[in-house]
Amino acid sequence: MIDYSLLSLCPVFRGIPEHETRQLLNEIHFQLKNYEKDEVVVLAGEEVKHLLIVLDGTVRGEMIDYSGKTVKIEDIEAPKPLAAAFLFGKENRFPVTVSANTKAKILAIPVPEFLKILQLNTRVLRNYLNSISSRAQFLSQKLNFLSFKTIREKVAHFLLQRAGDRFHSFELNSTQQQLADLFGVTRPSLARVLGEMQTEGLISIEKKTVTLLDKNALNQLLKNG
Amino acid sequence: MIDYSLLSLCPVFRGIPEHETRQLLNEIHFQLKNYEKDEVVVLAGEEVKHLLIVLDGTVRGEMIDYSGKTVKIEDIEAPKPLAAAFLFGKENRFPVTVSANTKAKILAIPVPEFLKILQLNTRVLRNYLNSISSRAQFLSQKLNFLSFKTIREKVAHFLLQRAGDRFHSFELNSTQQQLADLFGVTRPSLARVLGEMQTEGLISIEKKTVTLLDKNALNQLLKNG
DNA sequence: ATCATTTTGTAACAATTGATACAATTTACG
């Protein structure tokens, strides 16, 4: 019924031998649900009572705006979990409405049963902790980055991080456009700031090599932000 | 040696009877470390190998900027954990250097031992999962909020969220200044946008009562952002 | 009710960034 070799590709069960996964699932209650194309899997706002893992087919998450219309779409394929980050915490409700893109099979493990698994198997526990921790760290970094308001600050932060403690120059392996997208600004605006920083003697750019000429001044830019 | 009643006030051991906590700690290896005032507890960049819980005194986390100077300070008091969010995940290194503000006593539980506790006690597991999940959810919300670039978008999002699906008006219990701080903008800029929205017939403000006159238009603002 | 304090509305100007366009330079590839 369940393709256990597929499950071991899922972030939660990664690195766990097939027979061990089979054994784990034997110890607990779970449900296998089949959905037809375009059938609704969960509604936004519904309480998250199960860990849902897509075993077959793909599903889509649709944001509903405040007037009730569909906005954004994100696809989730097998064998990915559906709401792994919302199983616990204060607001454990689905942020999106999920519908099946195709015929889909979904494994639903009730939260208390999943807790049992976490306590039975150290590897699953580590996998799960790692995945939500990584997510929190990723969000934290991104948030920290967004806290810099001006382009100058973002660039200074980026340059200093890339150079690290020891070095004063490094190779830039992305284009200005990619950088601009990362910063959420337009390409000409980024180029303007880079140009200004060069004329001010803060940095120098030679082809793809960036050299930091005045690290203290760059740091100063961050403090006064 | 350890004040177990204090430990039960710590987020990780919340709601666990004193004798149970004592029993749990008996099952594992841990260390109790004493620090003198201004002694360094951990260095930024060091790998996180233990869950650290402040049992006595207070410590401070100091960000080190790229030139090696101290920047920001955050105080952590007993009985709070030190790096609970960085025990797992890809980048499990301390983001800050931590020093003792006063004489301090710190409980250090090695990560593998903490994993044991998580598997022994469901309540501790739930506590810990809830705390890092809540953190991720909080960050996610904040990030989502910051994704709105213009003040109009931020205001529209805020208004629609506050009103919810059903209502068209609500009481504002904060001042414009507080709202402006929340949005990360200046007070006059916020007032300007609120004024514009009123003349455009999107909202009306009467004292502290905000009424949404055109929810569809407000939603439209978010989509085209 | 009156007065001091806080909050809000508004205006003028500066600073920053976005949008668009185009030339100069670099890169990739035959």
Add this chain to the structure above:
DNA sequence: CGTAAATTGTATCAATTGTTACAAAATGAT
């Protein structure tokens, strides 16, 4: 090497927001 494509530098103008200042309105305390 030479040419097409991609990337970068730069300019101009519009839009948004910040800064500063001050008056109007609301609030709170006496």
